[in-house]
Amino acid sequence: QIHMDRLMRTIDKSADIGKLPCGGIRRLALTNEDKNMRDLYIRWLKNIDLEVRVDDFGNIYGRREGKNPNAAPVLIGSHLDTQPEGGRYDGILGVLAGLEVLTVLNESGIQTDRPIELINFTNEEGARFEPPILGAGGLSGHFDHQFVYSRTDREGKTFLDELKRIGYHGSKRNRIQNAYCYLELHIEQGPVLEHKNVDIGIVTGIQGMNWLEVKITGQSDHAGPTPMNMRKDALYAASKMIQMIKQTAVNFHHEATATVGRLSIKPNSINCVPGEVTFSVDIRHSHDTIKEQLTQLLIEKISVCAAAEKVSVQIDKIWESSATRFSESLINIIAENADKLGYSNQKMISGAGHDAKYMNRITPTAMIFVPSADGKSHCQEEFTTPQEIEKGANLLLKTVYQLANH
Amino acid sequence: QIHMDRLMRTIDKSADIGKLPCGGIRRLALTNEDKNMRDLYIRWLKNIDLEVRVDDFGNIYGRREGKNPNAAPVLIGSHLDTQPEGGRYDGILGVLAGLEVLTVLNESGIQTDRPIELINFTNEEGARFEPPILGAGGLSGHFDHQFVYSRTDREGKTFLDELKRIGYHGSKRNRIQNAYCYLELHIEQGPVLEHKNVDIGIVTGIQGMNWLEVKITGQSDHAGPTPMNMRKDALYAASKMIQMIKQTAVNFHHEATATVGRLSIKPNSINCVPGEVTFSVDIRHSHDTIKEQLTQLLIEKISVCAAAEKVSVQIDKIWESSATRFSESLINIIAENADKLGYSNQKMISGAGHDAKYMNRITPTAMIFVPSADGKSHCQEEFTTPQEIEKGANLLLKTVYQLANH
Ligand SMILES: NC(=O)NCCC(=O)O
Ligand SMILES: NC(=O)NCCC(=O)O
Numbered sequence: 057q058i059h060m061d062r063l064m065r066t067i068d069k070s071a072d073i074g075k076l077p078c079g080g081i082r083r084l085a086l087t088n089e090d091k092n093m094r095d096l097y098i099r100w101l102k103n104i105d106l107e108v109r110v111d112d113f114g115n116i117y118g119r120r121e122g123k124n125p126n127a128a129p130v131l132i133g134s135h136l137d138t139q140p141e142g143g144r145y146d147g148i149l150g151v152l153a154g155l156e157v158l159t160v161l162n163e164s165g166i167q168t169d170r171p172i173e174l175i176n177f178t179n180e181e182g183a184r185f186e187p188p189i190l191g192a193g194g195l196s197g198h199f200d201h202q203f204v205y206s207r208t209d210r211e212g213k214t215f216l217d218e219l220k221r222i223g224y225h226g227s228k229r230n231r232i233q234n235a236y237c238y239l240e241l242h243i244e245q246g247p248v249l250e251h252k253n254v255d256i257g258i259v260t261g262i263q264g265m266n267w268l269e270v271k272i273t274g275q276s277d278h279a280g281p282t283p284m285n286m287r288k289d290a291l292y293a294a295s296k297m298i299q300m301i302k303q304t305a306v307n308f309h310h311e312a313t314a315t316v317g318r319l320s321i322k323p324n325s326i327n328c329v330p331g332e333v334t335f336s337v338d339i340r341h342s343h344d345t346i347k348e349q350l351t352q353l354l355i356e357k358i359s360v361c362a363a364a365e366k367v368s369v370q371i372d373k374i375w376e377s378s379a380t381r382f383s384e385s386l387i388n389i390i391a392e393n394a395d396k397l398g399y400s401n402q403k404m405i406s407g408a409g410h411d412a413k414y415m416n417r418i419t420p421t422a423m424i425f426v427p428s429a430d431g432k433s434h435c436q437e438e439f440t441t442p443q444e445i446e447k448g449a450n451l452l453l454k455t456v457y458q459l460a461n462h
Numbered sequence: 463q464i465h466m467d468r469l470m471r472t473i474d475k476s477a478d479i480g481k482l483p484c485g486g487i488r489r490l491a492l493t494n495e496d497k498n499m500r501d502l503y504i505r506w507l508k509n510i511d512l513e514v515r516v517d518d519f520g521n522i523y524g525r526r527e528g529k530n531p532n533a534a535p536v537l538i539g540s541h542l543d544t545q546p547e548g549g550r551y552d553g554i555l556g557v558l559a560g561l562e563v564l565t566v567l568n569e570s571g572i573q574t575d576r577p578i579e580l581i582n583f584t585n586e587e588g589a590r591f592e593p594p595i596l597g598a599g600g601l602s603g604h605f606d607h608q609f610v611y612s613r614t615d616r617e618g619k620t621f622l623d624e625l626k627r628i629g630y631h632g633s634k635r636n637r638i639q640n641a642y643c644y645l646e647l648h649i650e651q652g653p654v655l656e657h658k659n660v661d662i663g664i665v666t667g668i669q670g671m672n673w674l675e676v677k678i679t680g681q682s683d684h685a686g687p688t689p690m691n692m693r694k695d696a697l698y699a700a701s702k703m704i705q706m707i708k709q710t711a712v713n714f715h716h717e718a719t720a721t722v723g724r725l726s727i728k729p730n731s732i733n734c735v736p737g738e739v740t741f742s743v744d745i746r747h748s749h750d751t752i753k754e755q756l757t758q759l760l761i762e763k764i765s766v767c768a769a770a771e772k773v774s775v776q777i778d779k780i781w782e783s784s785a786t787r788f789s790e791s792l793i794n795i796i797a798e799n800a801d802k803l804g805y806s807n808q809k810m811i812s813g814a815g816h817d818a819k820y821m822n823r824i825t826p827t828a829m830i831f832v833p834s835a836d837g838k839s840h841c842q843e844e845f846t847t848p849q850e851i852e853k854g855a856n857l858l859l860k861t862v863y864q865l866a867n868h
Contacts, residue, residue, distance in 0.1 A: 140728075140734075246687025246689075247689070275838070276840060276842075278813070280669060280814040280815070281653075281837070281839070283652075283719070291722055295702075313689070322546075325723055326592065327589070327721070327814075328547075330725075408686040431687065432684075433683065434685070
């Protein structure tokens with residue numbers, strides 16, 4: 057049984073590092089806040105006698121030995137980095153519930169057959185270094201060293217330099233050598249479980265997603281003496297595209313999403329007609345064909361719109377990720393355990409990417425979702441009740457215990 | 463007669479301070495670049511034996527004594543600060559052509575009856591500290607001390623702190639005590655003179671302008687699991703408003719302009735639905751009634767649009783400036799001189815604000831425009847040919863000489 061008071065205390069302590077005024081956290085990957093969180097986290101791992109390792113992507117492992125040290129370990133994990141104005145649970149819940157699971161096992165004096173390893177992955181959010189899920193993507197071989205290390209933030213700092221700067225550039229030797237399975241507890245980040253009043257989401261897979269970067273070049277000019285009909289206003293053109301992108305996605309498929317989340321403008325001065333605008337498009341659907349068709353359609357329509365507005369446009373695909381299907385047998389084990397515990401549950405697709413996405417490449421993987429109040433995430437209002445968290449954490453405990461004795 | 467080689471050399475040297483890759487300048491008011499420009503400029507003033515003073519707004523005066531030191535001086539001036547990606551001529555031409563005029567008078571050994579003072583005004587652009595024309599506005603009493611000093615840039619630094627930091631916080635005693643008239647040579651910053659193939663614009667007044675700041679609050683959310691119909695996307699709402707603002711201005715009056723030049727978005731992350739967007743609206747017309755009616759209409763329509771998109775909105779008027787009419791007698795003198803010199807000329811309204819706008823409050827004022835290639839300004843491509851500059855500077859010389867002997 058999970059000790060909820062203790063788990064909520066750890067979650068509260070994490071929320072102090074990078075704390076924002078309205079209850080949220082700003083703890084972007086490989087910043088000083090991330091370093092402080094990692095330092096504290098390692099103290100927590102050592103407090104419960106885990107053996108700590110850091111690999112060459114900065115992923116942190118805490119290992120609890122099994123009766124059979126050579127057996128492939130059961131892995132649990134998620135991430136401690138956040139969005140620029142993120143919540144207290146996204147990623148954090150999975151890591152800290154894992155810590156609680158191992159603490160309870162210690163207290164009960166039980167040694168499992170298999171070792172258990174708890175992982176905190178680097179840069180899951182993708183908010184500082186794009187694309188997301190770099191730590192798990194590197195570990196699983198989906199991204200190579202060269203690619204991960206050369207990612208840069210908006211100030212031009214590289215992943216590698218920042219990893220070294222905060223003292224978390226570990227060794228390749230420290231990666232996991234083998235794995236029996238990977239399990240991740242996470243908040244849903246969407247409204248489904250709450251709306252249906254269901255305790256647990258058993259995640260069968262993850263939507264495919266594409267990220268585009270669109271750069272529009274018009275002509276910067278004086279906002280006073282330049283007649284309206286002589287302008288090539290890059291922001292006006294971008295605003296047409298933003299309208300079109302939403303409408304196109306909504307009409308294309310009722311489950312598709314397309315989001316313009318990042319936008320910058322040059323010269324960004326009140327009395328200047330904007331000469332250049334760069335924005336992102338995040339496109340998602342659980343079927344890769346639909347995701348690809350929608351992406352193609354948006355690219356075409358953006359180009360048509362640019363031509364009509366007499367601005368030039370450059371479109372780059374900055375991330376492409378196909379839909380993921382998790383392990384059937386793990387899904388069934390989790391569903392059985394949820395039933396046994398008396399938790400209402402349903403199978404569902406995840407709208408968000410997770411470390412589990414790339415871990416699924418190297419070991420059987422599955423995820424457990426708990427409800428998100430009002431479906432909110434990637435914002436300070438993110439919330440899940442302690443009662444909901446308790447169910448998710450107990451289900452994780454039961455499933456880890458079972459698999460570690462398989 | 464102006465020495466064009468010398469004037470072009472000074473313009474080139476100015477363009478080295480804050481130089482941008484495509485020929486433009488980034489020299490925002492009261493930055494280190496502005497300080498370096500001011501230091502060099504003061505050396506130039508001293509080289510031609512002018513008496514230099516700095517006032518409490520950082521405006522710099524170079525005085526050439528007249529036969530009658532107690533006579534009210536003829537003032538010439540403009541500004542050396544630029545937009546974030548500004549050109550080499552906006553403001554700079556007026557100051558450096560003034561310097562050339564005084565150099566030529568020195569060389570000819572002529573002492574005029576009246577003193578002549580050349581002024582470099584602080585923060586004309588308004589790109590760093592809003593509103594624009596703070597130095598001339600302060601000197602003329604349009605803005606009070608308290609207001610000017612407390613203006614802050616986007617990093618929260620105040621005008622006063624930055625003025626002190628760069629060492630240009632002079633004394634109130636150093637302001638001009640009296641004035642006979644004020645003359646400003648400037649590039650047109652619009653397409654009229656070039657299109658009509660006219661050498662000189664004789665400026666009869668300046669358009670009225672209003673600046674609004676619009677802040678939209680929606681709801682930040684995850685770009686993946688949040689269904690399209692459950693979003694309150696602040697950027698989507700803003701993009702509707704940007705469309706509406708242009709269309710409304712175009713339909714309202716063919717000479718009205720409305721520009722969204724500055725925009726920022728929060729949290730500005732690819733996988734976050736934007737929760738907050740702040741943007742500016744610059745509204746201009748040469749008739750104050752039309753400018754006011756259009757402003758009211760835009761404010762109403764922005765509110766209607768916000769309600770339709772279920773976001774909340776706050777609209778602040780951050781600058782309000784009524785239309786200006788310059789001195790009839792100065793306009794006539796300039797026109798006669800242009801005719802005598804054989805330069806084609808026409809009267810026109812300025813679409814941009816200038817230091818002359820607020821100087822007009824305290825002394826008879828007029829302006830001389832030279833053509834802008836392709837009408838471009840507030841961009842690196844800003845260009846006026848040396849031949850066109852020469853005509854403007856010779857007209858300034860002739861007019862200053864005449865008025866200083868009145
Ligand atoms: N869980 C989560 O928010 N991951 C970030 C990657 C994504 O945008 O889906
Ligand atoms: N001349 C000039 O660009 N002044 C800046 C103030 C304005 O926006 O008109």
